Structure formats: C-alpha cells, structure tokens
Amino acid sequence: MNRQDHEIVLLAPLTGPVVPIEDVPDPVFAGKLFGDGIGLDPLDSLLVAPCDGTVSHLARTGHAVTLTTAQGAELLLHIGIDTVELKGEGFTPKVSEGERVVAGQPLIEFDADYIARRAHSLVTVVAIANGDAFQIARRGSGPMQAGRTMLLTLVSSGSAVVSHGATDAERSAVAGAATAAAATTTASGASAATASAAAVAISAAASAGTVVTEPALADTTSSTEARADVTLAHKGGLHARPAARAREAARKFASKVELHYGGRHAPLNSIVSLLGLGAGEGARVTVIATGHDAEAALAAVVAELEHEAQSEREELPAGAISPPPPPRANGAPGRPLDPNTLAGVAASSGVGVGTLVRWDDADLTPPELASGTSSAESRMLDKALEAVDQELKSTVHNASQRGAVGEAGIFAVHRVLLEDPALVDAARDLISLGKSAGFAWREAIRTQTAMLGRLDDALLAERAADLRDIEKRVLRALGLSSATRTRTLPDEAVLVADEFTPSDLSDLDTSRVTGLVTARGGATSHAAIIARQLGIPALVAVGDALHAIPDGTTVVVDASAGRLEYAPTTLDIDRARTERARLASVREFNRKSAAQAASTSDGRAIEIAANIATAGDAQIAVDNGADAVGLLRTELLFIHRKQAPTVEEHRDSYQAIVGALQGRTAIIRTLDVGADKEVDYLTLPPEPNPALGLRGIRLAQVRPDLLEDQLRGLLAVQPHGAVRILLPMVTDAGELIRLRARIDELQREVGRTEPVEVGVMIEVPSAALLADQLARYADFLSIGTNDLTQYTLAMDRMQAQLADQADGLHPAVLRLIAATAQGAAKYGRWVGVCGALAGDPVAVPLLIGLGVTELSVDPVSVPGIKARVRKLDYQLCRQRAQDALALESAQAVRAVSREIWPLE
Structure with a gap:
C-alpha cells in the first residue's frame, strides 16, 4: 500500500481566498493552540463538507461543526470569529449530529452580511482536532471554489486515534470538546501554556476511557x-x-x-x-x-x-412516602382565609413556630468578567465540575448504603445533569466571550431553567429545581460563598425560599430548623422528599405572596392544615408551641414504651413489625421496638450492579440482617423487579404496561435462576426459623403450588428438615378473592395495600391529580381486605398488612376490625402505631369496620374513623 492510500484530501468548504492559519484574527487559532489548519475568507454563504464523513458534533448555536472521516480524522469547521456571541442568529444548519455526509454536501447556510456586521471577522477556520494522529502534507493557496478546489491533504502520523468502535459518549467527548474548545476562542488572547484546546479534546477522550486503535483499523463505512x-x-x-x-x-x-x-x-x-x-x-x-x-x-x-417506571417510587423508605397531601387550605366554601394567613400544600406534616429566615441565595452572584484568560477560566470550571461530581458520588454512595434509594436516585440524576453537553458547551461559549467561569455556568443553567419553566408540565418544570441545585453546587466549588449558608440561624428558624434544592436540605442543622416554606415547588419535588425524610414540617406552593413577608417575622407553619400564619397573635403562637410540644411529648412517651407488646384494651394481640431494606434499617427497627420485620425488600441486592448476586451473597446479606434483629423473625420478600426497574443484567422484552407484566414471581418464567439462587440463599440462613419467605404478585393457587413444590425440593437438596414458612402477598384483586384457596397452601398472607389499591381502583396513587382519590380506605379495597381475612381464617392462617395503610393511624382500627393481626410499618412509626393499638377496643373495631364496608367513599370512611377514634 503506497502513501496515497493514507491520504485524506479536503476540498474547500467555502468559495474565497485562503488565509494562512497564522493570519487568522484570533490568537487561539493563529497560535495553533487548537491544532494546525487553514483559514478561508468566504465570498459565499454556504459551508459544504470538505470530504466524506460523519457529523460528530454540531454546535448548539450552529456556527461550528465537527466531521469525522472514515480514517478517524476529526475536522473542525468554524464559521467566523467570536460568532458564538450571535447565539445562533444568522446560521441555519443543514445537517444533524450523527448524519453521514459526502464531499460537497451543504452543512451550514449562513447570512454573511448579517454576520459580517456583528462578528469580529468572517474568516472561517478548518482545523485538525486530533493533530497528533494526522498531519497536513499539502496546503492549497490562492482563491478556492467550494467543493472543487483542494484545500488540504492530510496523512496519518501513525499515532493512535479514537476508535470508531468506541461508545457514543466516548466519541462525543472528543467531538464535543473539539467544537466546544473552538467556541472558547476569543480575540482577547489566551495563554499558550497547557491550555491547548487540542489537549482539551484529547484529555476529554482519555477521561472518557475512549478506546484507541491504529488509524488504519478505523472504519465507519458500514454506518x-x-x-x-x-x-x-x-x-x-x-x-x-x-x-x-x-x-x-x-x-x-x-x-x-x-x-x-x-x-x-x-x-x-x-x-x-x-x-x-x-x-x-x-x-x-x-x-x-x-x-x-x-x-x-x-x-x-x-x-x-x-418501560413504564411503575415502581420507581416504591423503593423509597416508608418514612419518605407520606399520605396524599391535603387540599389547599382555603377554609370553608365561600369563606376567605383568615387574615395574615397564606395557603399551601403540605410536603411534610407537622407544626412549627419560628423566625422567618430567607434562604434564597440572592447574594451568590459571580463577577461577570473573567479575571484571567479564557483557558484559565475553563480550567477553573473543569476543576469545579470534577469536585462537585466527586461530592455527588459520595452522596449517592452514602444514601444507597443506608437504603435511601429515593435520595440516591435524586443525586444520581444530578451527576448526569452535571456533565450534560448542552450545559457545559453553553458555559464554554460564554467563557470564550471573556465571561468568568461562575457567570458562564450560572447563565447556562438559567437559560435551561427558564425554558423548562415555560413548559406546560408541572413535573418537568419541577426538574428546574435540580438544575438550580447543581448551579449552586458548582458556584460554591468555584469559591463563591453564600451568606445564608454561613450565617448562624436563630434557635427556631422557619426557612423560606422560592424553592429549595436537595443540597440546601442535605446539610441543614435540623436542631435549629422548625419549618420550611416555599413559594413554588410541589409535594412530589425532590426537596419535598428529603424534607419528609428529615422530619421537618414543610409547606410548598404558597405563591409569590410569601416574598412580601419581611425577614425576621415570627410565623406559624401548620403544614398538616396547609397554612402559614405570618402575623400570629401571642395566643396563636402559644397554641402552636403547645401543640408542637404535645406532639413531641407523645412521641417520646410512645418511644419509651415501644418495647412492650401491643394489645387492644380487651386483649387482642397485634404484632407491630417494620418494613426495612438494609441491616441499618434492622437496627433502627430494633431501637424503635419492632416485634419483627414484616417486609424486607430485597431489590437493593439486585439493582445497581452488573451481575446477579450469588447464593453466597444472598445468604450473607440476609444473615447480617437476622443478626441485627437480635432473635426477631424476618419476612423476606423475593425479588420484585421486572421490566419497570433498571437491572443491567436482566434483559427483558419491552412491555406496554410493566405493572401488569413480568414482575414479582412472574419473572421466574423467564429467569428462574434468579429466584432459585435467592431461595437457596434464604434457606441457608441460620437459625432456620428466623426467616419466612414472602412471594410477591401471586394471582392464584396454581402459581403458589408450583413454587411451594420447588421450595420443598430445594430444602431437600440442602438437607434441611425443618420446613420454612412461606407466605403470599395479596396485591391484586384476584388474590384477595381467592384468599381461601391460597391459604390452603400458604402459611400466612400479607396485604400490600399500595398495589392492591391502585389495581382495584385503576388509579396510580403517585399521580398528583388522583392522589386524594387513590385511597386505601376506599370501601372496595376494604372489602377485599375483609375477603382476605375471611379466606385465611378458613385454614387458620394469620393476615398482615405491609403497605402504607398499616402506618396510617386512621386506618389502623379498621384493619384490626377486619381481622388483621400484624401491621408492618416504617421503623420510626412503630412506637406511635403500638400506642394507637393499645387504646382500641377490638369488639368496637369489628363492629365499626363492618359498618364501614357499606359506606360510599374513602372520605366517608375516614370521617367516621376520625369521629370514633380521634387522633391525638
């Protein structure tokens, strides 16, 4: 093969005279800091492809494009100097990223007159981004004809280049860095030190773990x-x-x-x-x-x-999932709110009194102009992004370790947003105009948040808060400080903001914070979830009237009622303090008696167990007096890993939890994931409705190995009586019979003689209606009221518009619970409830009256539920529960329950 076989001929992408790269009116290009190349002074207004290739990157503003040739050369075509400042005006891209193009094909049409009047120069640059791999052998001179005249001839230098077998992210790291680096060019000058934009591009490839190979091996002709x-x-x-x-x-x-x-x-x-x-x-x-x-x-x-992410919220700790928020506190129909009172939506229930402290980071304002060169500002931004990424990585790890999957998921998404090219490229564009790294990052974020805020979608608009969160994190990493984060809070502080971000709440001194109030946001926002986990009363969506309340005002937050009183009387304050103290006293009293068994006043014993996911949760359950573990979710052992857990990993994980329970039994639910949850090694066909598809024990139809390895691990836990097995999503007796037979076979294989107790989750109406048949083969039944409610009512309880209707106390759901208890009684089996309804004080008397003898709740709720049970009369519960079955709505059921059994 001769030398010409390695040559890449680049035709002129524009008509006009050649400008030597050294004469391009920009110090970065002229100094070859980006790489070697050539300039053209355009006489027309159409940029065409200089050769065959793939559009590997197209600048957000349409002023630059990167092509990748079949041989692996990365070619930047940059129209004009400082044209990024035009923000896309005057440019019309004719191609899109990933598109294959041929020599002479139009790439970008531009308005030459418009750009010439507004930009520093129209000189257009063709530069070799990966100049360590390709060198310029020949250069054209004189006038050029677009798509016809030879402009440059490249030859391979024999160095390694980015492989075309690399991933999309790896290749875009190089292409994106190339175009972004070009966007950072500025006539103000740049340091020629290690700030070479070419080095930035190659460094991006290295940090992305890009596969490299010899140029001759690269091939994209099969695209x-x-x-x-x-x-x-x-x-x-x-x-x-x-x-x-x-x-x-x-x-x-x-x-x-x-x-x-x-x-x-x-x-x-x-x-x-x-x-x-x-x-x-x-x-x-x-x-x-x-x-x-x-x-x-x-x-x-x-x-x-x-995939419908049906169970995306299911793995949140039980304490993070609150009952549906009450309606806004608008008072009685036709009556206005009380004076000096604002209405909102409860994000975390409770009562708080304190001094209003405005938490908005209004003073977190970076300087607009850079103090050094553009390259120096870019390096500062890179370091800040890396620091924040490491901080978020640690936060995700810590949250996962303690089983706070919802919180871990929040910050994992923040890591993804942090590296988003639309943000980073936009920031670099502004840095190239002489802006500081902090100012550029803030403006890039705010452009996106403004766009999301205009969308007619509350959930997407709420994600703007996540962008604001990473805005603050990066600005702090750049050395900017906020007075609100450094000042000392009063002993009782009610923090107020337009909206809180998760990082605002992750390091609060909760001993001084008595309430949180926001003008915007919703009960489904990430900050609301964390507020509930912190146990701080929180009120959201109060509106702009919140900003009119002066800093330092004494306020009362009654989140449960959805009210903020901003000019309370002395009597109002005293009442609120008294109520808060009473609730705290009740919680402390209940905690002290939590270790005692729970029985109704007439002797009906009720086991109060805990829902957990980790060994840490198990210790919290013991500390709060849980009688047992009524539901151990095992999904954490399966998700966020590259391969399925082994039998030994199963055994060791469950053994650690059993050890932490100090002799208490644990009901362990087998794997309950399917096409609706992310498990890298679990390849399932797409389903139009995963909630009704391959999930729970149905997964054994396609991956029996996962269930069998888990069962073997469960059977190996010592002592044998410490573990009970719970099977999710059972619909009829046939499924149970087959699984029970397989469990018996596995017991014989390991030589175990003591039978293991096997229970069934009642989550679908068919299981409730066939409870007598299931009870014949099961040792116990456990009702998952979350799924049972949504399957019965055809309502997703996490859907905001349906939240107040998707209520487990609906008479239809109560009738299915009653049918379950009656069916179980036929064979002397006990019935428990492990769904959210078990921890609802209004529901507890009715569940007990319907025949439930075990309630499994969030660990911190155990003391309160035990105290609730001790004040009930079982015979009264039975009578009133039967009456409730005849009511017409969940609201009617709740009203009757509150009247008969008032809440403390």
Missing part, C-alpha cells in the same frame, strides 16, 4: 440509520430519570441517537435538551440512531422509553 416511533409510558413523560436511563442504554453503543418531537430534536447525550422537548406521558416521539450498530442502539433506547 446505517434506524428509526422508530415510540409512545412514552413513563409517569410524567420524559423527565430526568427515564431520560438518564435511556441515555445510559445508548452509551453501550457507538451509534448516535436523537429524539425528535414537536418539530424539535435533541441528542440523547443531553438530558437538559431532552427535557426541553417537553414530551409528556403518552407523547409520540421518533428515535433515530445512526451508526454501524444503529439497530441494536435503537432497540435498547426504545425498550427504555417504552
């Missing part, structure tokens, strides 16, 4: 395009969590993937761009994959987008 239309099934549509999962699915492939919706499109590697599409639940989007493995990439992304 293809695949597309499909998908109906989004996720609750809330394409919000951050499913977008991140789809992005992760695509990163396993080399192909570029884009989503098109409503006349707009977004690359899958940019979460904020995906959110900006505004594609809600049920939206029809088009997925386009381009590359040699396009079909596989398309299938993986489509599978993620079609």
Whole structure:
C-alpha cells in the first residue's frame, strides 16, 4: 500500500481566498493552540463538507461543526470569529449530529452580511482536532471554489486515534470538546501554556476511557440509520430519570441517537435538551440512531422509553412516602382565609413556630468578567465540575448504603445533569466571550431553567429545581460563598425560599430548623422528599405572596392544615408551641414504651413489625421496638450492579440482617423487579404496561435462576426459623403450588428438615378473592395495600391529580381486605398488612376490625402505631369496620374513623 492510500484530501468548504492559519484574527487559532489548519475568507454563504464523513458534533448555536472521516480524522469547521456571541442568529444548519455526509454536501447556510456586521471577522477556520494522529502534507493557496478546489491533504502520523468502535459518549467527548474548545476562542488572547484546546479534546477522550486503535483499523463505512416511533409510558413523560436511563442504554453503543418531537430534536447525550422537548406521558416521539450498530442502539433506547417506571417510587423508605397531601387550605366554601394567613400544600406534616429566615441565595452572584484568560477560566470550571461530581458520588454512595434509594436516585440524576453537553458547551461559549467561569455556568443553567419553566408540565418544570441545585453546587466549588449558608440561624428558624434544592436540605442543622416554606415547588419535588425524610414540617406552593413577608417575622407553619400564619397573635403562637410540644411529648412517651407488646384494651394481640431494606434499617427497627420485620425488600441486592448476586451473597446479606434483629423473625420478600426497574443484567422484552407484566414471581418464567439462587440463599440462613419467605404478585393457587413444590425440593437438596414458612402477598384483586384457596397452601398472607389499591381502583396513587382519590380506605379495597381475612381464617392462617395503610393511624382500627393481626410499618412509626393499638377496643373495631364496608367513599370512611377514634 503506497502513501496515497493514507491520504485524506479536503476540498474547500467555502468559495474565497485562503488565509494562512497564522493570519487568522484570533490568537487561539493563529497560535495553533487548537491544532494546525487553514483559514478561508468566504465570498459565499454556504459551508459544504470538505470530504466524506460523519457529523460528530454540531454546535448548539450552529456556527461550528465537527466531521469525522472514515480514517478517524476529526475536522473542525468554524464559521467566523467570536460568532458564538450571535447565539445562533444568522446560521441555519443543514445537517444533524450523527448524519453521514459526502464531499460537497451543504452543512451550514449562513447570512454573511448579517454576520459580517456583528462578528469580529468572517474568516472561517478548518482545523485538525486530533493533530497528533494526522498531519497536513499539502496546503492549497490562492482563491478556492467550494467543493472543487483542494484545500488540504492530510496523512496519518501513525499515532493512535479514537476508535470508531468506541461508545457514543466516548466519541462525543472528543467531538464535543473539539467544537466546544473552538467556541472558547476569543480575540482577547489566551495563554499558550497547557491550555491547548487540542489537549482539551484529547484529555476529554482519555477521561472518557475512549478506546484507541491504529488509524488504519478505523472504519465507519458500514454506518446505517434506524428509526422508530415510540409512545412514552413513563409517569410524567420524559423527565430526568427515564431520560438518564435511556441515555445510559445508548452509551453501550457507538451509534448516535436523537429524539425528535414537536418539530424539535435533541441528542440523547443531553438530558437538559431532552427535557426541553417537553414530551409528556403518552407523547409520540421518533428515535433515530445512526451508526454501524444503529439497530441494536435503537432497540435498547426504545425498550427504555417504552418501560413504564411503575415502581420507581416504591423503593423509597416508608418514612419518605407520606399520605396524599391535603387540599389547599382555603377554609370553608365561600369563606376567605383568615387574615395574615397564606395557603399551601403540605410536603411534610407537622407544626412549627419560628423566625422567618430567607434562604434564597440572592447574594451568590459571580463577577461577570473573567479575571484571567479564557483557558484559565475553563480550567477553573473543569476543576469545579470534577469536585462537585466527586461530592455527588459520595452522596449517592452514602444514601444507597443506608437504603435511601429515593435520595440516591435524586443525586444520581444530578451527576448526569452535571456533565450534560448542552450545559457545559453553553458555559464554554460564554467563557470564550471573556465571561468568568461562575457567570458562564450560572447563565447556562438559567437559560435551561427558564425554558423548562415555560413548559406546560408541572413535573418537568419541577426538574428546574435540580438544575438550580447543581448551579449552586458548582458556584460554591468555584469559591463563591453564600451568606445564608454561613450565617448562624436563630434557635427556631422557619426557612423560606422560592424553592429549595436537595443540597440546601442535605446539610441543614435540623436542631435549629422548625419549618420550611416555599413559594413554588410541589409535594412530589425532590426537596419535598428529603424534607419528609428529615422530619421537618414543610409547606410548598404558597405563591409569590410569601416574598412580601419581611425577614425576621415570627410565623406559624401548620403544614398538616396547609397554612402559614405570618402575623400570629401571642395566643396563636402559644397554641402552636403547645401543640408542637404535645406532639413531641407523645412521641417520646410512645418511644419509651415501644418495647412492650401491643394489645387492644380487651386483649387482642397485634404484632407491630417494620418494613426495612438494609441491616441499618434492622437496627433502627430494633431501637424503635419492632416485634419483627414484616417486609424486607430485597431489590437493593439486585439493582445497581452488573451481575446477579450469588447464593453466597444472598445468604450473607440476609444473615447480617437476622443478626441485627437480635432473635426477631424476618419476612423476606423475593425479588420484585421486572421490566419497570433498571437491572443491567436482566434483559427483558419491552412491555406496554410493566405493572401488569413480568414482575414479582412472574419473572421466574423467564429467569428462574434468579429466584432459585435467592431461595437457596434464604434457606441457608441460620437459625432456620428466623426467616419466612414472602412471594410477591401471586394471582392464584396454581402459581403458589408450583413454587411451594420447588421450595420443598430445594430444602431437600440442602438437607434441611425443618420446613420454612412461606407466605403470599395479596396485591391484586384476584388474590384477595381467592384468599381461601391460597391459604390452603400458604402459611400466612400479607396485604400490600399500595398495589392492591391502585389495581382495584385503576388509579396510580403517585399521580398528583388522583392522589386524594387513590385511597386505601376506599370501601372496595376494604372489602377485599375483609375477603382476605375471611379466606385465611378458613385454614387458620394469620393476615398482615405491609403497605402504607398499616402506618396510617386512621386506618389502623379498621384493619384490626377486619381481622388483621400484624401491621408492618416504617421503623420510626412503630412506637406511635403500638400506642394507637393499645387504646382500641377490638369488639368496637369489628363492629365499626363492618359498618364501614357499606359506606360510599374513602372520605366517608375516614370521617367516621376520625369521629370514633380521634387522633391525638
């Protein structure tokens, strides 16, 4: 093979005279800090492809594009100098990222007159981003004709280049860095030290773990395009969590993937761009994959987008899931609110009194202009992003370790947003204009939050709070301080903000904070979830009137009633303090007596157990007086890993929990995941409705090995009587008979003679109606009221519009609970409740009256539920529970229960 076989001929992308790279009116390009190349002074207004290749990156503002040739050369084509400042005005891209182009094909059309009047120069640069791999052998001179005249000839230097077998994320790291680095060029000058933009591009490839290979091995001639239309099934549509999962699915492939919706499109590697599409639940989007493995990439992304994340919230600790929020406190119909009172929505119940402290970071204002060179500011931003990423990584790890899966998921999404190219590129664009790193980052974030705030989708708009959170984190990492975070809080502080971010709440001194109030946000926001976990009364969505209350005002937060009193009388304050003290005293009294057994006043024994997920939870359950563990969720052992746990890992995990329980028994639920949860090694076909598909024990139909390894691990735990097995999503006796027979076989295989107790979760109406048949083969029945309610009423309890209707005290659900207890009694089996209803004080008397003898609740709720049980009369509970079955609504049931058994 001769030398010419390695040559890459680049034709002129524009018509006009050549400008030597040294004469380009920009110090970064002229100094070859980005790489070697050449300039053109355009006489026309159409940029065309100088050779065949793939569009590996297209600048957000349309002023620059990067092409990758079949041999692996990365070519930056940058129209004009400082044209990023035009923010896309005057540029019309004719191609999209991932598209294959041929020499002479139009890439970008531009308004030369408009740009010439506003930009520093129209000189257009063609630069070699990976100049260590390719060198310029010949340069053209004189006038050029677009698509016809030879401009440059490149030859391979023999160095390694980015492999075309690398993942989409790896390749875009180089291409994105190339275009972004070009965007950071500025006439103000730049240091020629290690700030070479070419080095930035290569460093990005290295940090991404990019595969490298010899240039001769690179080949993209087999690139293809695949597309499909998908109906989004996720609750809330394409919000951050499913977008991140789809992005992760695509990163396993080399192909570029884009989503098109409503006349707009977004690359899958940019979460904020995906959110900006505004594609809600049920939206029809088009997925386009381009590359040699396009079909596989398309299938993986489509599978993620079609999954309905039905159980995404299910793994939150029980304490983080509150009952449906009450309606806004508008008083009696036709009557206005009391004077000096604002209404909101409860995010975390309770009463708080204190001094209003405005928590908004209004003083976190970075200087607009850079103090050094653009390259120095870029390095500062890189260091800050890395520091925040490490901080978030640690937060995710710690939250996962303690079983706070919901919190871990929140901050895992923040890590994804932190590296989003739409944000980082936009910030670098501003840095190139002489702005400081802090100012550039803040403006990039605020551009995106403004866009999300305009979307007619409450869930997507709430994600703007997550962007504001990483805005604050990065600004702090850049050395900016906030007076609100450093000042000393009063002993009783009610913190007020337009909206809190998760990081605002993650390090609060909770001993001084008595309440949280926001003008915006919702009860489903990430900050609301964390407020509930912290146990701080919180009120959200109060409105702009909140900002009119002066700092330092004494206020009363009655989150349970949805009220903020901002000019309370002395009597109001005294009453609130008295109520808060009373509630605290009751909690302390209940805690001291929590170790005692719970029986009704007439001697009916009720076991109060705990729902847990980790050994740490087990210790909390013991400390709070739990009689046993009524539900151990084992999903944490399966998710967020690359391969399934072994039998030994199962055994060791359960053995540690049993050891922490100090002789108490544990009911351990077998794996309850399916196509609705992310398990890397669990490849399942896409389902239109995973909540009704392969989940729970049905998963054994396609992956029996997962269940059998778990059962073997459970059977190995010592002592044998410490563990009971609970089977989820059973629908009829046939399923139970088959599984019970297999459990018996496994016991014989390991030589175990003592039988293990096996129970069934009652989560679907068919199981409740066939409870007598199931009880014949099961040792106990445990009712999962969360799923039973939504399957019975066909309402997702996490759907905000249905929250007040998807109530487990609906008479239809109560009748199924009654049927379960009656069926179990036929064979002398006991019935427990492990769903959220078990921890609802209003529901407890009715559940006991229907025949339930075990309630499994969040560990910290054990003392209060035990105290509730001790004040009940079982015979009265039986009578009133039967009466409740004849009522017409959940609201009527709740009203009657409160009247008969008032809450403390």
